[in-house]
Amino acid sequence: MSDSKKFMITGLWNGKPFEKIIEAEDENDAAGHFMFFASMAYAQIDNFEINKMLEGVRL
Numbered sequence: 787m788s789d790s791k792k793f794m795i796t797g798l799w800n801g802k803p804f805e806k807i808i809e810a811e812d813e814n815d816a817a818g819h820f821m822f823f824a825s826m827a828y829a830q831i832d833n834f835e836i837n838k839m840l841e842g843v844r845l
Contacts, residue, residue, distance in 0.1 A: 792839040795820050813838065816817040 790809040793816040797804060810816035813836050824831050 794837045794839055795835070796837075797834040799829050801830070807839065813817075827828070 791812070793804045793808050793810060793813065795804075795808055795816065806820070807814050808820060808836060810819060816836055817834075821831070
């Protein structure tokens with residue numbers, strides 16, 4: 787990915803808190819990739835948030 791950015795994804799995965807960093811082209815791409823893997827695991831995702839990161843720091 788030449789123009790990839792980092793995004794911090796947080797929420798509840800089957801009721802347990804999670805925090806992941808994902809590289810994607812934009813926020814929609816990050817959400818799509820994450821939700822694809824969540825659906826493959828039959829996970830319930832709640833309180834889903836995406837924050838763009840700049841040099842490893844949340845904006």
